[in-house]
Amino acid sequence: MTTTPVDLVVHSARLLATVDAQRRELSGGYVAINDGFVVAIGVGTAPAARVSIDASDCLVTPGLINTHHHLYQNLTRAFPPMTNSALFGWLRTLYPLWRALDEESAHVSAWVGLAELALSGCTTSTDHLYVHPRGGGDLLSAEIAAARDLGFRFHPTRGSMSLSEKDGGLPPDDVVQDHDDILAASQRAVERHHDRSHGAMVRIALAPCSPFSVTKQLMIDSAALAERLDVRLHTHFAENDEDDAYSVATFGCRPTQYLEDVGWASSRTWLAHCVKPNDDEITR
Known part of the structure; x- marks a missing residue:
């Protein structure tokens, strides 16, 4: 089954500060964005995307x-x-x-x-x-x-x-x-x-x-x-x-x-x- 790519993935972050209810901080994390909304965050293999940004050595936070x-x-x-x-x-x-x-x-x-x-x-x-x-x-x-x-x-x-x-x-x-x-x-x-x-x-x-x-x-x-x-x-x-x-x-x-x-x-x-x-x- 083929999964439709999302618009944007920011991946491989040195640290992803989710600022969610659990205050999770994910090493090597990714953020997937589609139609202007965050649709997934996690670690490991990121979803396929039309545009990918390698965030190695970067801190990724919400805007x-x-x-x-x-x-x-x-x-x-x-x-x-x-x-x-x-x-x-x-x-x-x-x-x-x-x-x-x-x-x-x-x-x-x-x-x-x-x-x-x-x-x-x-x-x-x-x-x-x-x-x-x-x-x-x-x-x-x-x-x-x-x-x-x-x-x-x-x-x-x-x-x-x-x-x-x-x-x-x-x-x-x-x-x-x-x-x-x-x-x-x-x-x-x-x-x-x-x-x-x-x-x-x-x-x-x-x-x-x-x-x-x-x-x-x-x-x-x-x-x-x-x-x-x-x-x-x-x-x-x-x-x-x-x-x-x-x-x-x-x-x-x-x-x-x-x-x-x-x-x-x-x-x-x-x-x-x-x-x-x-x-x-x-x-x-």
């Missing part, structure tokens, strides 16, 4: 997963005026540059950033794209196109900012959006790009930027929209002392309480940074 990124910021990496600045000063220095983002720059920065991740062993990434300058075009679709060019599994977020300096926020007026426009764009992004199939290469989450750059109502309405569309939620949270102080001064509570108040304390949510919860908040 790494990156749960937070700002790919567009590759364009301003190591910009001298903002180096060594605290968070709020860093942002105020860079907002004027980010207002020039357009589809081309979003595509290029995503391509560079995702290629860099792939070279480091990452095969799945999200991205928190929250700057959508007026007239910049469809930046999220440009990022997704770059990921497809690379064959990279990409689960980006439709980020947003709605609270400008004049209203007590941090960003300038021309990089924030209207509340209703954000919700409409978020729904369009999910309807256009979100793939609910198993192993999907593209999925979308909703990601108001942070408590200091969106209104409380946008946090509440984004949570409701995510529930209705059955997608996930993401935001920056409790990332330094400035963030904590802003929350107490503006909302009269610490960030964790604010998160609960706006309906984000659920399994649908994952958070970036989150380095400042106190002991009580960690146990809640």
